[in-house]
Amino acid sequence: MGLLSSLQAQLAETLINQAILKDSVPADDPRMVQADRRIQVIRAQIAAEQKTLGIGAGGSGAAGPSAFADLVGEYERLTVDLQFAEQTYTAAMSAYDGAAAESRRQTRYLAAHIQPTLAEAAEQPSHR
Numbered sequence: 001m002g003l004l005s006s007l008q009a010q011l012a013e014t015l016i017n018q019a020i021l022k023d024s025v026p027a028d029d030p031r032m033v034q035a036d037r038r039i040q041v042i043r044a045q046i047a048a049e050q051k052t053l054g055i056g057a058g059g060s061g062a063a064g065p066s067a068f069a070d071l072v073g074e075y076e077r078l079t080v081d082l083q084f085a086e087q088t089y090t091a092a093m094s095a096y097d098g099a100a101a102e103s104r105r106q107t108r109y110l111a112a113h114i115q116p117t118l119a120e121a122a123e124q125p126s127h128r
Contacts, residue, residue, distance in 0.1 A: 004049045011042045 018035040025032060 001053070004046065004053065007042055007046045007049065011039065011046065014038050014042060 014035060018032070018039065021029070021032055021035055
């Protein structure tokens with residue numbers, strides 16, 4: 001798109017220069033011929049770039065002139081999806097780290113401080 005914009009700016013500048021030359025020199029002047037040829041080349045290059053991008057009258061395919069706009073829209077949609085996925089991943093990693101820290105904290109309370117022993121006499125069930 002940057003190249004296409006640059007070519008359109010060059011075309012505008014060349015058309016202005018050609019209009020200035022038309023007022024001051026005859027039609028068969030070499031500068032006029034060169035300006036005409038430059039305009040033709042720039043227009044051909046613009047058409048080629050538009051075809052490459054899928055826009056303009058030379059656009060091919062089912063989408064036609066809106067192919068580039070569709071492509072940009074799809075790119076923006078994918079970019080938003082990527083950002084959402086990154087935020088979701090970051091939140092999930094944060095939740096995982098929090099859960100792991102909480103798990104480590106709670107295991108401290110489950111540590112055995114006194115080794116378990118077998119009962120010397122049964123207290124239940126009572127045989128009365």
